[in-house]
Amino acid sequence: MEVLLGTLILFVGIYFANRTKRRLSSRSWSEPSRVARPVARRPAKPAPKAFDARTAKPSPKKRILRGRAWVVDGDTVKIEKTQIRLFGVDAPELEHPFGKKAKWALHGLCKGQTIRAEVIEEDAYGRTVAKCTLPDGRDLSAEMVKQGLALDWPKFSGGCYTHLETDDARKKLFLAAARQKGHMHVWKAFEERNAAR
Numbered sequence: 642m643e644v645l646l647g648t649l650i651l652f653v654g655i656y657f658a659n660r661t662k663r664r665l666s667s668r669s670w671s672e673p674s675r676v677a678r679p680v681a682r683r684p685a686k687p688a689p690k691a692f693d694a695r696t697a698k699p700s701p702k703k704r705i706l707r708g709r710a711w712v713v714d715g716d717t718v719k720i721e722k723t724q725i726r727l728f729g730v731d732a733p734e735l736e737h738p739f740g741k742k743a744k745w746a747l748h749g750l751c752k753g754q755t756i757r758a759e760v761i762e763e764d765a766y767g768r769t770v771a772k773c774t775l776p777d778g779r780d781l782s783a784e785m786v787k788q789g790l791a792l793d794w795p796k797f798s799g800g801c802y803t804h805l806e807t808d809d810a811r812k813k814l815f816l817a818a819a820r821q822k823g824h825m826h827v828w829k830a831f832e833e834r835n836a837a838r
Contacts, residue, residue: 732791
């Protein structure tokens with residue numbers, strides 16, 4: 642009986658040893674071991690405050706302007722006496738190379754059209770920034786970039802117009818590209834050259 646019990650214990654020991662060996666050999670070294678580790682607990686989120694009608698504010702509605710646009714320059718229009726900067730793009734100033742061409746291209750797009758401007762925000766200069774679209778749904782910012790008369794400004798657009806830029810746009814509109822990079826010395830040099838003429 643003792644021999645039988647000893648043999649049984651030996652077989653059970655061998656069985657568990659082989660089973661453990663198989664488990665270890667099948668596990669890759671990059672796998673974490675299954676050793677229990679203490680879990681760092683995140684602090685509990687505070688419970689949301691109860692609704693208080695006295696301090697509650699309605700969520701702001703999107704402000705949308707519609708009307709004929711008076712073109713100021715290649716990236717600025719006026720609708721309903723509100724000066725609007727086109728969202729996400731930068732066009733040359735009127736006195737810079739291609740500045741007047743950009744203005745007239747935007748004028749050509751807007752002429753006789755009712756423009757829809759969905760206000761996004763106010764910029765650092767107090768101008769209203771809006772996504773402006775034509776009645777057929779075309780985005781004015783995208784159209785100006787496609788024509789090579791405005792550059793995508795990724796800082797503000799998130800790069801949504803970059804793929805529309807023409808191959809020569811950054812070279813042609815070098816002053817706008819310099820402004821985006823903060824290279825204002827390029828502007829100063831250009832203005833000094835023009836003032837000397």
